[in-house]
Amino acid sequence: IPDHYATLGVSPDADMKTIKKVFREMAIELHPDKVGDDPVKLARFHAIQTASDAL
Structure with a gap:
C-alpha cells in the first residue's frame, strides 16, 4: 500500500488545507x-494525483 502522505511530502496529521496547497504546488x-x-x-504527476484523490 503506497504511503500517500509521503508521496505528497506531508505529515499524516496535516489538515486538508495543507494537503491541497502542497498538491496544487506540485501539480503546477x-x-x-x-x-x-x-x-x-x-x-510523479500521476502519483501525486492518486495520493490527493485518496486523501
Whole structure:
C-alpha cells in the first residue's frame, strides 16, 4: 500500500488545507503541459494525483 502522505511530502496529521496547497504546488510544477514527455515527471504527476484523490 503506497504511503500517500509521503508521496505528497506531508505529515499524516496535516489538515486538508495543507494537503491541497502542497498538491496544487506540485501539480503546477509537474503538469504534463509543462514537463512535456519526461516519463519520470509524468509518473510523479500521476502519483501525486492518486495520493490527493485518496486523501
